[in-house]
Amino acid sequence: MVNYIIFILVVAGVYAxxxxxxxxxxxxxxxxxxxxxxxxxxxxxxxAMTTKWGGWPIPLGLLAATVLGLFTGFIVTISTLRLxxxxxxxxxxxxxxxxxxxxxxxxxxxxxxxxxxxxxxxxPRAWGQGYHVTMLAIVSVLAIATCALVRHLAASPWGRALRxxxxxxxxxxxxxxxxxxxxxxAFSIAAAIAALAGAIYGHYTSYVAPEIYQPLxxxxxxxxxxxxxxxxxxxxxxxxxxxxxxxxxxRFMAEIVPGVSPVQAAATREILVGLALILLLRLKPNGIMPxxxxxxxxxxx
Amino acid sequence: xxxxxxPVLVVDNLQLAFGGxxxxxxxxxxxxxxxxxxxxxxxxxxxxxLFNVISGLLKPNAGTVILAGQDGHGRDLTMLPPDQxxxxxxxxxxxxxxxxxxxxxxxHLMLYGPDQPGERLWMVMTSPSxxxxxEDELSEKALAVxxxxxxxxxxxxxxxxxxxxQKKLLEIGRAxxxxxxxxxxxxxxxxxxxxxxxxxxxxxxxxxxxxxxxLLIEHDMALVGRVADHVIVMALGRKLAEGxxxxxxxxxxxxxxxxxxxxxxxx
Numbered sequence: 071m072v073n074y075i076i077f078i079l080v081v082a083g084v085y086a087x088x089x090x091x092x093x094x095x096x097x098x099x100x101x102x103x104x105x106x107x108x109x110x111x112x113x114x115x116x117x118a119m120t121t122k123w124g125g126w127p128i129p130l131g132l133l134a135a136t137v138l139g140l141f142t143g144f145i146v147t148i149s150t151l152r153l154x155x156x157x158x159x160x161x162x163x164x165x166x167x168x169x170x171x172x173x174x175x176x177x178x179x180x181x182x183x184x185x186x187x188x189x190x191x192x193x194p195r196a197w198g199q200g201y202h203v204t205m206l207a208i209v210s211v212l213a214i215a216t217c218a219l220v221r222h223l224a225a226s227p228w229g230r231a232l233r234x235x236x237x238x239x240x241x242x243x244x245x246x247x248x249x250x251x252x253x254x255x256a257f258s259i260a261a262a263i264a265a266l267a268g269a270i271y272g273h274y275t276s277y278v279a280p281e282i283y284q285p286l287x288x289x290x291x292x293x294x295x296x297x298x299x300x301x302x303x304x305x306x307x308x309x310x311x312x313x314x315x316x317x318x319x320x321r322f323m324a325e326i327v328p329g330v331s332p333v334q335a336a337a338t339r340e341i342l343v344g345l346a347l348i349l350l351l352r353l354k355p356n357g358i359m360p361x362x363x364x365x366x367x368x369x370x371x
Numbered sequence: 372x373x374x375x376x377x378p379v380l381v382v383d384n385l386q387l388a389f390g391g392x393x394x395x396x397x398x399x400x401x402x403x404x405x406x407x408x409x410x411x412x413x414x415x416x417x418x419x420x421l422f423n424v425i426s427g428l429l430k431p432n433a434g435t436v437i438l439a440g441q442d443g444h445g446r447d448l449t450m451l452p453p454d455q456x457x458x459x460x461x462x463x464x465x466x467x468x469x470x471x472x473x474x475x476x477x478x479h480l481m482l483y484g485p486d487q488p489g490e491r492l493w494m495v496m497t498s499p500s501x502x503x504x505x506e507d508e509l510s511e512k513a514l515a516v517x518x519x520x521x522x523x524x525x526x527x528x529x530x531x532x533x534x535x536x537q538k539k540l541l542e543i544g545r546a547x548x549x550x551x552x553x554x555x556x557x558x559x560x561x562x563x564x565x566x567x568x569x570x571x572x573x574x575x576x577x578x579x580x581x582x583x584x585x586l587l588i589e590h591d592m593a594l595v596g597r598v599a600d601h602v603i604v605m606a607l608g609r610k611l612a613e614g615x616x617x618x619x620x621x622x623x624x625x626x627x628x629x630x631x632x633x634x635x636x637x638x
Contacts, residue, residue, distance in 0.1 A: 227481075227489030227502065230474075234482050237471035244426060245483045246457035246549060247490065255492055301473075366477040366526040367507075369514050 076202045080274060082314035083209035087267035088291045089298065089306035090216045095260035096292075097301040097361075098224055099253055100236025102159040104288055105146070106264055108166030111283035113139050113265025114272035115173060115180060118189040121273075128192050132269050139265025143258035151250060166285060174280040185279025192273050205274050212270070213307065216263060220303040230364065232256055233301065290317075293343065297350050298357050305359030312358075316346060377439060379404040379553050379584045380461075385424060385434035387608075394420040395431065396608035402553070404439070407575055407585040409595045409616075412605035413629055418588045419466060421605070422555050426463040427453035438553070458485065462546045463555035466588075468538035470530035477526045479541055480513035481506075483548035513548060520544040520574075536567045543574060553584045560591050572598045592620075604628070 088106060095103045113135035121131035150161050173180045180186070193204045223229050232252050234242040239249045272278045290313060298309020320342050323335045330338075350358070378401035387395040394417045402408050410418050423429040425436050427448060437445040438461055448456050462483075471479065487509060488494040489502035517523040520540040525533060533541065539559060546554050556575065560568040572594050579585045579600075589595050595602065596616045603613040606628040612619055619625055 223492075223495060226495040227487045227506065228492055228495050230478060230482060231490050233474060233478075234471055237473060238469055240428060240453075241465075241469050241471060242482075243453040244428075244457055244463060245545070246454050246462075246485060247482075248454050361473060363473075363475045363527070363529070364478050364481065366475075366514060366517075367510050369518075369523065 073199060073202060076199075076206050078314060078318050080202070080206050080209050081271075082311045083206070083213045084267050084271045084274075085291060085294060085314055086213040086307050086310035087209075087216055087270075088264055088287075089294045089310040090213070090220045090303060091260040091263040091267070092291050092295045093220055093301065093303050093306040094223070094263070095257050097295060097303075097306065098229055098232045098236060099256035099260075100154075101147075101253060101257055102155060103162050103257070103260065104159045104285070105162030105164075105166040105169075106288040106291055107283045107285060108162075108169040109139050109142060109261040109264035110268035110271075110287065111166070111169050111173065111280075112142055113268030114278045114283075115186075115268075116265065117269035118186045118272045118278040119180070121190045122186060122188065128190060128273065131273075132266060135269035136262045136266045139268075140258045140262040142265075143261025144254055146261070147254040147257040151253075163285065163288075166283070166288065170280050170283050173283075180280075183280055185277060185282075187277050189272050189276045189278055191276060192270075195276075209270060209274070212266075217303050217307045224301070224303055225362070225364070228252070228255075293347055296357060297347060299359035299361060300357060301361035302357065302359045305357050308358060313343075317343065376404050378402055379439050380425070380586070381435075381437045381439075381445070382421070382425070383435045383437070385421065385436070386432045387420060387424060387429060388432060393608050395424065395434075398434070398605070398609045400603050400610045400613070402584065402586055403601060405579065405582065405584055406600035407579050407587060407598050408601045408603060409587045409589055409599035410603050410605060411589065411592075411595060411619075412611065416605040416628075417608040418605055419557055420608075422463055422557055422588065424449070425456075426461065426555060427451055427456040441552075457549060457551075460550070460552040461555070462549045462551040462553075464542045464546050464557055464559060466557040466561060468535075468542045470533070470538055470541070472531050473529065475527050475529055476517065476522050476533070476541060477510075477513060479530060479545045480516055480548050481509055483545040484509035484512065485549055509548075516544045516547050519547075536563045539563055539567075539571065540574075543571070543578075547578065551583060553586065554578065556585065556587045556589075558588055558590065560589060560594055568594055 088110065092106060095101045116135040116138045117131035120126040120134050121128055146165060150158055153161055174183050192208065193201055195201050231242065231247045234245060234247060235249050235252050243249050294309035294313040295306045297312060299305025320339045323330060380402040382398055382400050385395045385398040398417065398421055412418055424431050425448060431449055436448040438448055438459060439445050487505050488498060489506065494502060517526050520543060522537060522540060522544065543559060560571045568591060575585055575587065575598050599616055602616050602619045604611045604619055604625050611628055612622045612625050
């Protein structure tokens with residue numbers, strides 16, 4: 071049971087990282103990135119391939135994943151500059167599917183649908199429970215540090231300009247803000263964070279394969295950010311833990327609620343998640359922690 | 372105001388067609404440095420389109436827009452993106468106040484503040500003190516602008532909580548934050564009550580008195596008569612006439628453009 075809880079907390083930490091990524095690209099810059107899981111996959115593959123087949127040390131593999139995420143994010147931004155809202159959403163969704171299909175079919179490069187098994191672990195697996203506890207510490211620290219970084223960025227003049235781009239990019243441009251540069255920076259950093267999360271998750275579970283990187287992951291992260299607070303890094307962080315906690319709790323529903331068979335419980339899981347989200351947004355339309363506005367200093371005159 | 376010095380902005384032979392409609396059809400005009408110049412003309416004359424071209428939101432099919440530089444050299448704005456034009460000291464407002472719904476009055480003002488190093492990622496990470504210092508300067512200025520626009524009691528309110536008139540004032544205030552040399556006002560008094568229109572007129576005069584050049588599109592002729600030093604009339608995508616307000620009002624061609632031509636006269 072302890073190992074199970076530790077495992078869930080590691081997964082929640084990975085989701086918290088993804089939620090920070092989405093807070094930057096969607097929450098602050100307003101770029102609807104339905105391709106989040108694509109960057110997650112790219113990071114996982116980059117680190118798994120370089121460390122398992124290339125023999126690179128793991129820190130270098132993580133770095134390679136982050137840099138490749140940054141680079142791919144930049145390419146996706148400049149190739150979608152004219153797109154906004156639902157158009158961008160469709161293209162980024164397609165991007166993630168392309169990543170998954172390429173990973174499935176380019177067997178010489180990625181190992182195809184068999185995936186890459188035995189991805190090296192960050193700390194020795196032989197430590198048993200110590201392994202999981204150490205990984206929990208690493209992931210949690212990383213998630214907290216990323217959240218602090220995104221908070222710092224969101225509260226800066228850079229974050230303010232980015233929010234203006236989200237609200238109305240014509241006004242942002244007239245205000246003298248370089249809209250394209252701001253979008254490219256936000257989206258690329260967001261992609262790098264997602265890629266790093268993917269790399270860590272790959273090393274933790276030791277297995278990277280196309281079927282892991284389903285669009286449902288992206289949707290879950292959107293749920294977490296929406297519930298926690300769009301444009302509020304701490305809210306997204308909290309939302310990720312709440313979402314994973316809730317998802318896991320619903321597994322035990324068959325035991326808790328009388329008269330529900332395990333099959334029925336499994337079938338109602340997603341319904342419950344949806345219901346919880348609707349209820350939450352009915353009661354707290356801006357999420358648990360709404361976006362923060364910069365307060366004016368007390369007037370001196 | 373009109374001292375015969377070099378114009379701050381020279382528009383030469385601008386052409387812009389939307390399909391078969393020639394919104395700008397050889398528009399040529401020059402805006403004197405300092406004072407208030409009003410751009411008037413019937414609906415569809417191409418005034419707002421001209422503003423959109425000058426501020427870089429639309430690219431013309433042909434023609435140039437030369438902004439006099441502080442060093443005496445002019446720059447053609449038609450090649451530049453809107454954010455660069457704003458940073459050169461030319462800022463425009465919007466006819467229908469374009470607020471950023473999730474941002475407060477204070478944030479709107481701060482956003483327009485120029486030269487904030489904290490808008491560069493690298494500086495955010497490496498020079499927090501420089502960012503902080505500029506932020507303090509800008510917030511002092513933002514509070515002053517808010518007082519001037521009588522928005523100081525609403526400073527932390529979201530822009531969606533403002534009345535129509537207050538939105539118009541914020542539109543003016545945030546443009547002022549950018550410290551522009553030339554401000555383009557697109558109907559700053561449209562849809563406001565007469566008292567507020569008068570206040571806005573006073574603000575425009577005060578802005579010109581600070582040494583900034585004001586270019587104004589306005590349909591409220593009482594306001595134009597009160598604040599404009601110089602009036603340019605546009606019709607059918609080009610300049611029709613220019614001069615003092617009274618001279619322009621007496622111009623028969625201008626009257627015809629505004630009121631139309633009776634059938635027997637046209638024949």
